[in-house]
Amino acid sequence: MEAEAREVSRLWRIYKTIYQMCRDRGYLVGQRDLERDLDSFKMEFAPNNVVDRNRLTFLVQKRDDPADQLLVFFPEDTSVGIKPIRTYAEKMVTQGVTKGIIIYRKSITPSANKIISQMSSKYQLEAFNEADLIINITHHELVPKHVVLQDEEKKALLQRYHLKESQLPRIQVNDPVARYYGLKRGQVVKIVRASETAGRYLTYRLCI
Structure with missing residues (x-):
């Protein structure tokens, strides 16, 4: 029993x-x-x-x-x-x-x-x-907030910083967080981290 x-x-x-994953x-x-x-x-x-x-x-x-x-x-x-x-x-x-x-x-x-x-x-x-x-890995205190960019947001990001997508840091498609969000190759995710000085700082990663 x-x-x-x-x-x-x-x-x-x-x-x-899985319901939280679908929502996210x-x-x-x-x-x-x-x-x-x-x-x-x-x-x-x-x-x-x-x-x-x-x-x-x-x-x-x-x-x-x-x-x-x-x-x-x-x-x-x-x-x-x-x-x-x-x-x-x-x-x-x-x-x-x-x-x-x-x-x-x-x-x-x-x-x-x-x-x-x-x-x-x-x-x-x-x-x-x-x-x-x-356990939902995205709720772990060591995992920062991830936001998947739409195609237009990705395009705007690359234009703003005059970058090619190949110049972005990378995240593997089989990374546990990438899998949670259903990231596909070529998509970009924004990572929001806490910062003692700036409040927060942003990084971007390209899924490969």
């Missing part, structure tokens, strides 16, 4: 982090889901102390572009293979959604990763291990 309770609590934390990427999410407490989570998704991961699936749309939608999946499989990936792809096609996130329990098989890669020209599927989402 204690193990089941721990698992429910763990998934509640993951659930909150500019998607519309309900305040109720952002603030959902453990008891409410249990009542909704684990009335018998076992979470039905299929019921955790949800759809969100961008705040400034309703056509930009994202589906989030929580596979039951401990190791995710080709079958669930194809099921999710079919669901995305049916709903006209081109972006998805898979929150997997332990691992994804090489063949499933290959399918995800083959789909990447039309469908953008990201995969996160549950263990990486128990």
Whole structure:
């Protein structure tokens, strides 16, 4: 019973982090889901102390572009293979959604990763291990605020400082913070750090 309770609590934390991630990427999410407490989570998704991961699936749309939608999946499989990936792809096609996130329990098989890669020209599927989402890394005191620039903001930045994008400091596309914000190669992120003298100072990084 204690193990089941721990698992429910763990998934509640993951659930909150993924909703925060969607919000921070500019998607519309309900305040109720952002603030959902453990008891409410249990009542909704684990009335018998076992979470039905299929019921955790949800759809969100961008705040400034309703056509930009994202589906989030929580596979039951401990190791995710080709079958669930194809099921999710079919669901995305049916709903006209081109972006998805898979929150997997332990691992994804090489063949499933290959399918995800083959789909990447039309469908953008990201995969996160549950263990990486128990804590929201952007809430850590050592992680400064990150703001993803829009294309026009990036262009204005380069013009203002007479820079080529290759002259900007870099952030790897697989950096944990870059993955949290869904950064793509070529995008620029503004990093806001506290400063004892200036109050704050800004740096910019190019995703590569």
